[in-house]
Amino acid sequence: MSRVLLNSFLVLSCLGQSLLYDDGAAWRYGIIRAVEGGMINHGISEASWGNGWLGKREDTPTDVCKRWSHQTAIINGTMYLYGGRSMADASQNDKTWNNDFLTLNLKSGWKISSPKLTGLPRPDGPPPVSNGYLWHSYDTLWLYGGEFSDNPPKSPTAFSLWEYHIPSSTWKEHENPKTSKGKHSKSENELVQRSAEGAGINVPQLGRGWYFGGHLDGYTTEGWSQSIARVYLKSMIEYTFPDHSNGQVESLADGKRAGDEGVWRNITEGGLQDSAGFTERADGVLVYVPGFGKEGIILGLAGGTNATFTQMNVIDVYDIANSTWYKQATSGKTPEIRVNPCAVAASAADGSSTQVYLYGGQNLIPYGEQIQYDDMWILTIPSFTWIKVDTDDQAVPPARAGHACNIWNSQIIVTGGYVGQDLSCDSPGIYVFDASELKWQNQYAAREGGNDLNQQASQEDSRALSGSYWYRVPKAVQSVIGGNDQGHATVTAPAMEASEGPIATGKPLTYTVSDSNGNHTGSPNGSSDQGPNVGAIVAGVIAGCLAILAAYLGFCIYLYRKRLALYKSHVAAAQRSSTGSQFGDKLGAIFPPRSADNSSTQRQSVSDVGTTANRYSAHGAPGIYGAGGHVVDDSSTEDLLAGQEPTFLGVMLNPRRSLRVINKD
Template identity: 30%
Template sequence: MRWTRVAAIVPLWIALSVQQPRDPLDSFCRIFGHQAAVVDRRLYVDGGFVNHGSLPQDPKNYTNTALLDADLDVTNLGMPVLHSNLSKPSKVPDINGAILWSDPVNKILYLYGGEYSEGEPDPFALWAYNIVSSKWNSMPADPEYRDIQRASYGAGAVVEGGEFAYYYGGWLSNASVPSWGSTEPLALSSLLMYNMDQHTWTNSSGPDSIGRAEGAMVYLPASDRGMLVYFGGLQVPEGTGKATPQPMDEILLYDIANSKWYTQKATGQVPEDRRRFCAGATWASDYSSYNIYLYGGSEISEGVGFDDVYILSLPSFKWIKWYPTEPGPGYPHHSLSCNVVDGAQMIIIGGVFTNTTMCDVPNVYAMHNMDLGKQNPDSSPWYQFRPNLTTYKVPPEIVSAIGGSESGKANVTSPKGGFGYRDLNTYFQRVYTPPPRTPSHTPEDDDSTPVGAIAGGTVGGVAGVCIIVGGLYLWLRRRRKQKETPVEEAVSTPSAPETKPPTMYELPGQREQPIGELANTAPVELESPGVTKHFSLPGDHHQYQHSPLHSRDPSSPSAELPV
């Protein structure tokens, strides 16, 4: 196992004046780099960046300081309605590139990972939001897990029914780890598990020593305890120090019951290499096919990115292009979120658009809905969200590829050429039904340490002044989180003839991007309006020994870490 150090593209941030915090939904234009989850038919959106008003007039990316939510049973203009009135004290970090793990039994959201858009990151803490009590808490730090760190832009998933949450790969950098300094970002090759009942961590090895990030991972109820499926993004092969695409036809699988990784080749209409896309999974009612829907993403280096939908159907391991069916420029975007609802629909929120400065459907706060079974009058993959659509039907395109019908009964139940490992054939013949869970947490558990509460009373005038000064400090710190960095301007339009595709600019908040030297690719000079140019830094690549835990001490002078 190894940590991998790579050359990074590091933006030179412009000076920032303190800005008045504002409602992220006020004059809404775009949102991206956020994290989202669904619990009890309610959608939650946290962190990321927000644009307000007209981008040409106000091309700033403001940090989203709110926890947004929407009742999925209440719609307007065909989509759920986001609100910004939930509790989120200033002590809770406002970050991008994180994940929200959902615990539907205990009604808790766990905020793991991500990057600080400004300033030195705080020491690692796992934050928990109790939906019932509307309180945030920092989970107690256990000395046994003191080396767990905050990774960003990795891939996460939660086992059906909750209890176990997983996170694979991602970056450690100066935007996520305190005192990281000028040490270059590290790509992780480990799998992190959090037990939401016992509040314990387990860090295990990945499928190999290759660091990976910016791909996607989903959970499937196959085998004895379920399986994790990872694909796409970037990889940093051991010994190269170069970020290369993770091939889209190379699918990584983790069998939870046996704690074992597998690799399987996929065939069919394999998507172009990409990163920072989003994906969600659903399955036929008879479990004869598990279908993973991928949308959008950024190209690995140059280019406008993607505005398309691909389906990876398992266990046939066949890729199917689902959208678009006709050529055209579309609206490519990345750094967005996908959330499957009742297995039948997938709500896609936001993203960074690379070929337009138009706002992203502001009347519905950048929400788009995908009908996974095309169960609408238009037989379209895109349709308004319908709260009463709760059953998945396999769409015709999948049926044509693997046989069967809309209810399942797939005929193709193995990859072309067979499984790379015979274990996989056995695993996909089993269906996992999670046992009932007993809640291990109550709203009263939060009463002892509510975030933001001021304990004790004022002792004399000096104590009063200290409290006022402390409150002012927190207020100013919160205001400074309104990070402003220029948004990408369109450098070409869809109608411009014979125009070279615009450069894929560095993503706002992406301090760790390690694509400065891509295999067989010349270094790319990146430029964004209002930002000093920043470049790839080829050469002088190094590696660090992987530790058994999810961290590394950046101040250590030795390249070798304990194993």
């Protein structure tokens, strides 16, 4: 069931690992852990945020003291920000949750002191939540997950997916979403629940969004008693967008497309996912990397629970096409353990490497002493090497956690973040990092050109990374993986090679770059499911033809020179042996006597040479003298004295005759 609202966003809450409710207990499917507590209702009540069509509300203020734990997405050069927490001034300590709705213009430049923010009407449908995620297609946003206010405490409503259609500026509510059966997902027809503090990722090219891990508690799930402990998850919820296919879902087999409600799948048994070494986690990040499989891979980094943290010397790798998790060891000095960082990815022009940028976050150990980070790290793929970015002597933003990162025009735009208690305000709280130059900037620079996805000029196909337009591989990365600023990486495998999975069997999605600006010739070269590279085939055929032509011309030059040398040698021999003067008196005027009937008009063509020579021999003219001065009566050899010095054109058009003459001699 759906409801359409003016200025609507799609908020979805979802369950990472399915919860099967029963009186007195909540059972988590997958790990099957019982959580004791009071009764949890089976039913889902009507959301209390509004019904039917709603009028516009007041616009969102753009000027805040602090903003953090919000949700963001970029569509065609416009960043959308929804919800999260904010403070109007430094003295505010409650009522920080909000349903603010803003846009940030990335089609034109601005200074970080005055970013081009626009406040949109606050919607009267989606709830005010933080730590969820915005999935997006090319014209639609979906808000998944998030948690309700704990100061003052607010009881969460039943989960609904809220959709915001950008062209019409309308909201639509999708109530009571249920899971579907698919690969590594046995559950079906279970109500999707709202998770928070998980890691989200979106691939509009595939028409899918994912949310990994997170937690369920009394601020995410309707009817959850606050006496029940928080439950951390290690499952991954997948949402297939309307009108898109997904071969991993049974109901979408054989190319079927999802209906208006989309299709949900709760992935709980994907490879290592059900093993003890694959831990529950919240507050991590997901990053999409093209290639290495039919649909690319997703990397899981950072995060943890209230007791353990995820190390980053080993990275979780999810093969999208097979719905399976693997692990991959990294090399180089690794970042310290942390939660609530942000991460984006940028692709080299030729696709030979993808750089994952990890910024900020916080360490919660020891408990109660939050330490925020301001460092920037790069994980370069496929070498899986960590590189710490040197930002000394730069104007680095204050350390932060719970911020959002997005990349556009190869610039990382950082919005908001929790900066601790020592800084009274962080306004406007938007910063720009040049991913190519590895420098913090005081302004955002718009770029001319580029497509709606802001892909590299050499990568305008549906699988390539968005936001990488104008990206150049930094020198600090080149020094580790080789190549140049366009790519051409020479380190093409991890130091600790994978034994299975997409890193072991796949390769990057690569492209041909034709100039220093990253423009291209040809189509993608690297994925296992790519079709024929028409540009490369045409170029190869042309190059092959030119090579054959060059070889033929070289061969003809060789024959011409040999035949000319033989011709001159035989002429000299003939002159030495001749007693009459049937040939000219002058060296070089060596023409046989012509028949009386054609002496004034005959012109020899290439095809006439043999016939004329035989005629002259039959009339008693001297033949061709061999080395011993004996006459050799052979028409092919007589061609050498058939009235003309050999020409290159003649050799080129009839190389077999020339070769026969040379071999005879």
